[in-house]
Amino acid sequence: MASEQRRQYWGALHAVRKEYMSEVGDNAGMTGATLPHWVEQKYGLKMGLDGSGNYTQDYQVVNPKRFLFFQIKYMK
Numbered sequence: 450m451a452s453e454q455r456r457q458y459w460g461a462l463h464a465v466r467k468e469y470m471s472e473v474g475d476n477a478g479m480t481g482a483t484l485p486h487w488v489e490q491k492y493g494l495k496m497g498l499d500g501s502g503n504y505t506q507d508y509q510v511v512n513p514k515r516f517l518f519f520q521i522k523y524m525k
Contacts, residue, residue: 455506461523462504465492492519 469484485496485504493512497505510516 457524458506458508461519462496464523465519492516494519
């Protein structure tokens with residue numbers, strides 16, 4: 450992934466986390482959807498995770514229409 454694309458992706462994840470927190474709340478991981486699951490359901494983007502549960506720069510588009518909305522909204 451190119452450097453500019455990497456910055457866009459990490460910036461988009463940072464921004465979408467704010468939306469997640471406002472919709473789901475602080476204790477979401479304990480009682481509701483985790484951020485990766487929520488992003489996948491809402492924006493069609495399966496976030497990459499390493500073996501320790503940390504986010505990686507890799508992702509997979511599982512719903513192109515929802516992902517397009519994510520790109521328009523967050524990957525500016």
